[in-house]
Amino acid sequence: MGKKLYEQLRTLTTESRNKSSHNLDRLHTRAVLELMNREDRAVPVAIAKVIPEISRVADIVADSFRSGGRLIYAGAGTSGRLGVLDAAECPPTFGVSPSMVQAVIAGGRQTLVRSREGVEDDETAAIKDIARLKPTSRDTVIGIAASGRTPYPLAVLKYAKANKAKTALIVCNSLPRKPRYVDCLITPVLGPEILTGSTRLKAGTATKLILNMITTTAMVQIGKTYGNLMVDLRATSQKLTERSHRILVETLGISYVAAGRLLKRSHGEVKTAIAMHLLPADYAAAKRQLERAGGKLARALDPHF
Secondary structure: OOHHHHHHHHOOHHHOOOHHHOOHHHOOHHHHHHHHHHHHOHHHHHHHHOHHHHHHHHHHHHHHHHOOOOEEEEEOHHHHHHHHHHHHHHHHHHOOOOOOEEEEEOOOHHHHOOOOOOHHHOHHHHHHHHHHHOOOOOOEEEEEOOOOOOHHHHHHHHHHHHOOOEEEEEOOOOOOOOOOOOOEEEOOOOOOOOOOOOOOOHHHHHHHHHHHHHHHHHHHHOOOOEOOEOOOOEOOOHHHHHHHHHHHHHHHOOOHHHHHHHHHHOOOEHHHHHHHHHOOOOHHHHHHHHHHOOOOHHHHOOOOO
C-alpha cells in the first residue's frame, strides 16, 4: 500500500489532529481530564444522529434471533475487543446460549489481553475465522472498524455477504459510499481524538454505546425482558440467584421463601415462574403459552391474546 495508504489515512477524521489538544503534553492533570470530558460529550450527540441506522440494524438482528440465527461481530484491536465483550455479556444478561451472539477478533482470543500489531491486515485469517462459524442467511454479521478501512472486519463481511448473511458496518468516519457487501452502515462522526489516532477514546466509547443499543433492543424485541426486568436471566451465580428472588418478590408480591419454591418449580427460569404464578399454570403449560406469545411475557399474560 505504502503512499496510497498514507494518503488515505490523511483524509480520515479518526487520524486527524484535534486542534483543542495541540498542547496536550503541557496541560496539568485536571486540564487533561476536563478536555477529555468536553470531547466525550460529542459522543451521544453523534450517536443521536444515527439512531435510524442503529434501529434498522437492531431490527435485523432481532429477525435473525427469531429465525434461530446468530449475531456475529468482527473487529481488530479495540473494536474487536468491544465486540467480544458485548457477546460475552449477553448470556448472563439475557439467558441466551453463548452461540447466539459471537465474535471473531483479529489475532484470536489472545489479543484480548495482549495487543498484536499487524493482525488487522490478515485477510486470510479473517476468512478462516468466519468460515469456521459457517454464516448463513439467518445470521447477521456486524463489522466494527473505526477507520472504515481495516482489512480484517471487511474481509469477514465480504465472506459473510457471499454466504447470504445480513451485514452491517460501524465506522467512525464519513465514507464516500456504502460498500456493496454491507447492508447497513452506521457512521457516527465524532471528530479527531485528543490523542491523535487513539480510537480507544471517543470512537471506542461510541462503539460500546452502539453495541449496547443493538443487542439490548434486539433482546427486548424478542421477549427477553418484562418491563425493564431481565426475566430471562439464569441463576448461575449467587448474585443472579438473589436477583431472581428479588424480581419475583417485587413483581408478584410474594415472600422470599415462596419465590424460592417457585424458582425450583420453574427450573430456575424467572420468566416461566412469573407466567406460572400469574396465569396460573404448571411449568409445561406456562412454557407453551410463552412459546405462543413469541417469548414475550406481557403478551402471554394478556387474557385477550
